[in-house]
Amino acid sequence: xxxxxxxxxxxxxxxxxxxxxxxxxxxxxxxxxxxxxxxxxxxxxxxxxxxxxxxxxxxxxxxxxxxxxxxxxxxxxxxxxxxxxxxxxxxxxxxxxxxxxxxxxxxxxxxxxxxxxxxxxxxxxxxxxxxxxxxxxxxxxxxxxxxxxxxxxxxxxxxxxxxxxxxxxxxxxxxxxxxxxxxxxxxxxxxxxxxxxxxxxxxxxxxxxxxxxxxxxxxxxxxxxxxxxxxxx
Ligand SMILES: C[S@@+](CC[C@H](N)C(=O)[O-])C[C@H]1O[C@@H](n2cnc3c(N)ncnc32)[C@H](O)[C@@H]1O
Numbered sequence: 181x182x183x184x185x186x187x188x189x190x191x192x193x194x195x196x197x198x199x200x201x202x203x204x205x206x207x208x209x210x211x212x213x214x215x216x217x218x219x220x221x222x223x224x225x226x227x228x229x230x231x232x233x234x235x236x237x238x239x240x241x242x243x244x245x246x247x248x249x250x251x252x253x254x255x256x257x258x259x260x261x262x263x264x265x266x267x268x269x270x271x272x273x274x275x276x277x278x279x280x281x282x283x284x285x286x287x288x289x290x291x292x293x294x295x296x297x298x299x300x301x302x303x304x305x306x307x308x309x310x311x312x313x314x315x316x317x318x319x320x321x322x323x324x325x326x327x328x329x330x331x332x333x334x335x336x337x338x339x340x341x342x343x344x345x346x347x348x349x350x351x352x353x354x355x356x357x358x359x360x361x362x363x364x365x366x367x368x369x370x371x372x373x374x375x376x377x378x379x380x381x382x383x384x385x386x387x388x389x390x391x392x393x394x395x396x397x398x399x400x401x402x403x404x405x406x407x408x409x410x411x412x413x
Pocket of ligand 1: 199215216217219238239240241244266267268269282283284285289293
């Protein structure tokens, strides 16, 4: 985070690229819950830029929440951003938010948090999820519970490529094949960042295949390989 010199009077920071891609998926007027907020930069930025009308910055630990509270005061956001100690969505109730953001956690934890809060199975609630690992588990298990993946973007952060996904519940239960679980909507994206995402995915799967020699992994590699940059078409 750093101060934006062009808006020094407001002294608001700029988000890093990973959080900016999450912010870009938030609909104007949303009531946001940022789960695992840590510093609360995202909810503060969303409210100060009039994108979210309110936000709950939530974390499972008191220490990050104290840092969140400090930043909320520092950037005069206390009228819009409140804090909450909560393990995932356990301390939230229906109607408190219509946009849940979970960024910077592993895919399994994100999946567990979403699937243990039945009230997010609502077509009026948007989920913006940015797993640091195991995006395939998020895609597989949310699809199997009736959520639709409606938007996905790749983003480079600290030398690695991550994915940011937008999901909305439709009730449409789907069992995806592994190709979709690993590639998601990035299959349609020709950006350099997504190319890096696919190359690193192939690298990961090839290493896994060296260990397990599983025919399923080989089949998946063969399906994804045409999208890798080592193939000249
Ligand atoms: C790496 S930080 C990510 C901060 C911010 N969301 C971002 O993407 O920059 C992960 C945060 O998630 C919190 N966390 C971990 N498990 C959680 C859970 N079950 N519920 C809520 N917060 C959790 C941690 O305390 C930590 O502050």
